[in-house]
Amino acid sequence: MIESSSDSRACDSRAIAARFAALAHPARIEILKHLSASRCCSCREVVDQFDLAQSTVSQHLKILVEAGLVRFEADRQRSRYAVDHAALAGVSGLLDQLVNSCCSSR
Amino acid sequence: MIESSSDSRACDSRAIAARFAALAHPARIEILKHLSASRCCSCREVVDQFDLAQSTVSQHLKILVEAGLVRFEADRQRSRYAVDHAALAGVSGLLDQLVNSCCSSR
DNA sequence: ACCGTTCATCGTCTATCGCCGATGAACGAT
DNA sequence: ATCGTTCATCGGCGATAGACGATGAACGGT
Numbered sequence: 001m002i003e004s005s006s007d008s009r010a011c012d013s014r015a016i017a018a019r020f021a022a023l024a025h026p027a028r029i030e031i032l033k034h035l036s037a038s039r040c041c042s043c044r045e046v047v048d049q050f051d052l053a054q055s056t057v058s059q060h061l062k063i064l065v066e067a068g069l070v071r072f073e074a075d076r077q078r079s080r081y082a083v084d085h086a087a088l089a090g091v092s093g094l095l096d097q098l099v100n101s102c103c104s105s106r
Numbered sequence: 107m108i109e110s111s112s113d114s115r116a117c118d119s120r121a122i123a124a125r126f127a128a129l130a131h132p133a134r135i136e137i138l139k140h141l142s143a144s145r146c147c148s149c150r151e152v153v154d155q156f157d158l159a160q161s162t163v164s165q166h167l168k169i170l171v172e173a174g175l176v177r178f179e180a181d182r183q184r185s186r187y188a189v190d191h192a193a194l195a196g197v198s199g200l201l202d203q204l205v206n207s208c209c210s211s212r
Numbered sequence: 213a214c215c216g217t218t219c220a221t222c223g224t225c226t227a228t229c230g231c232c233g234a235t236g237a238a239c240g241a242t
Numbered sequence: 243a244t245c246g247t248t249c250a251t252c253g254g255c256g257a258t259a260g261a262c263g264a265t266g267a268a269c270g271g272t
Binding site: 013014016017018020021023024025026027028029030032033036085088089091092095096098099 | 119122123126129130131134135136138139191198201202204
């Protein structure tokens with residue numbers, strides 16, 4: 001990873017924080033679980049599941065997509081959302097880095 | 107704000123989200139790194155490190171403590187904050203559960 | 213006793229989040 | 243062409259987060 005030498009750390013932690021922010025809402029956790037269980041979902045399915053307004057769900061999904069945790073694929077008028085397990089594992093890895101952090105070794 | 111421990115199911119995703127929320131801020135990530143590298147820090151040390159007001163740092167530390175990610179120990183007028191690696195590993199585990207999640211949703 | 217240091221907490225301000233209803237685009241079916 | 247469905251986006255609202263300065267308590271040193 002090439003970063004600006006001066007402040008690779010600040011940048012890094014912002015990126016990490018952004019991912020965690022996407023996970024920092026109960027509704028989004030639930031949505032992730034549901035997506036994971038269903039393999040793939042339209043927005044509608046999620047709406048039916050969660051007793052939230054369609055716009056709200058759409059927002060949450062957007063946030064998850066922008067965080068890179070969920071992949072989006074437009075399928076006619078139906079949207080297809082699916083968990084990006086690799087990305088999720090990546091976040092887990094970030095956390096592990098933090099746990100084991102020696103932070104000086106790279 | 108604090109719910110009874112009997113409410114384990116709905117609490118689940120809320121509890122998880124709460125922990126991630128504590129991690130969802132770049133300053134707190136940096137603070138965690140610093141704590142981890144320094145093994146143990148006073149509030150002052152962190153303040154010096156991060157160009158944030160003392161009150162702000164104190165708040166962030168409090169949030170981390172309340173999330174259970176950092177342990178606090180009062181030492182005379184100096185505070186001692188240290189990363190709770192086990193707790194951090196626990197969060198990592200939660201994430202892994204989410205990654206592997208297939209069954210236990212809801 | 214008097215400072216200087218460290219720290220948590222309070223009050224305030226602003227920006228952002230989370231929620232909703234409404235709207236309009238895209239599409240399939242009739 | 244006209245519906246009905248699905249969806250993303252906008253605007254607005256109340257609530258919360260994040261930042262700060264000020265304050266007062268606790269403690270060590272002189």
